[in-house]
Amino acid sequence: MxxxxxxxxxxxxxxxxxxxxxxxxxxxxxxxxxxxxxxxxxxxxxxxxxxxxxxxxxxxxxxxxxxEEVVPQTLSLLTEISTQEEQIRAARTLTFAKQNWTRDQQQQILQWLAHARTFIGGKQLTERLRDIREDFLKTLSDQQRQQFSKEIAELDKPLVEAELVPA
Missing domain, CATH: 1.10.10 (Arc Repressor Mutant, subunit A)
Structure with a gap:
């Protein structure tokens, strides 16, 4: 090949x-x-x-x-690609990245997770986003969870209907 x-x-x-x-x-x-x-x-x-x-x-x-380049390149894709399906696939791929993430890169994925909460879809969308979130949070150390506690707490806040983004 x-x-x-x-x-x-x-x-x-x-x-x-x-x-x-x-x-x-x-x-x-x-x-x-x-x-x-x-x-x-x-x-x-x-x-x-x-x-x-x-x-x-x-x-x-x-x-x-x-x-080494795959994390920053894929994070860039998250902001460049237009469909929520493509964004979800890219974010899911990132949850398997084993190399060390920078604090800024971790911040970027947390920002994307906050944005992704506004996606409109069915039960599978909610489940997929929950899985991505849980898998990403598992990669954080206790110290990192503490550093990002505000951002993580924001992920649990209820959304109002006006914030939702149609697919």
Missing amino acids: NRIELNSLDQQQLLALLRAYQLCLIRLGSPTETQADELKQRLKPLYPHASSSANHLLGELLVYLNA
Whole structure:
């Protein structure tokens, strides 16, 4: 798969290749450090991508490979992408990022979580946002939870109908 020229692929071919990489990592286990570095170098120039589907797969792969740039790039996407579905996918991907987050990056995701509370949707939307929130909060130390106590408390405040944003 590494012999395939990524820039020569159309969108469907790229999605198929990215999914194949995911399946290899799932079925064959963690790559060696050298393999992970090679794959990161191969995928990093593509992210972010014009296709939201490619962004989703690239984000997941780069998070799995612990690419340093993926957190700031994905946080930037949260403010740039327009649909709440795409934002939710990007935020969900971020909850799996293991590398150290900066305080500013943590602040950004908390701000997005506060904004996401205004999304209008059904039961699954509420559940998905709750899962993202809980998974992100699990990554915080007790000291960080204390530092962000005001922002975390804001996430529990009830919203008035005028604050809600239609999908």
